Amino acid sequence: MARDSCDGCGRTVTVAGGIANLWTFGDGGEGTAMTLELADGTAHLLCYPCIEVIPDEPTAEDVDRLEQVDEETSRLRAA
Template sequence: MANGSCDGCGRPVTVTGGIANLWTFGEESEGSAMTLELADGTSHLLCYPCIEALPDEGEPTATDIERLEQVDEETSRLDVL
């Protein structure tokens, strides 16, 4: 698994994929983040709490990613402008 930090809130994350995870099975194979390619052409590594905090209406954009912040270990939210 690759390690990094969430582009939204900055918490440490793990990402599955690549040759290192070819034969990895079980709980540890899921990782804690995904890279999303947005409609505005940007891509971002986001933890699952940040993905859940993205707006449901319309397509998320880089501006929405910039507004994400960490609340605690399990939740994120959009910063109020």
């Protein structure tokens, strides 16, 4: 697994890949992330705490507003 950082809050995440974790879908725990392709045409690697707080139809601006609160939660800064 490769390491990278969340595009939203900056926490270190593990990026799944390769044959070793072919059937690993992520459990939402610390250190896991997904790349989301948004309707505005942008793609962002986000940790699960950030994915939980972004709106249903997120934009790149919503990703820019994400911040890390602690190891388990994220939040959106005021607009």
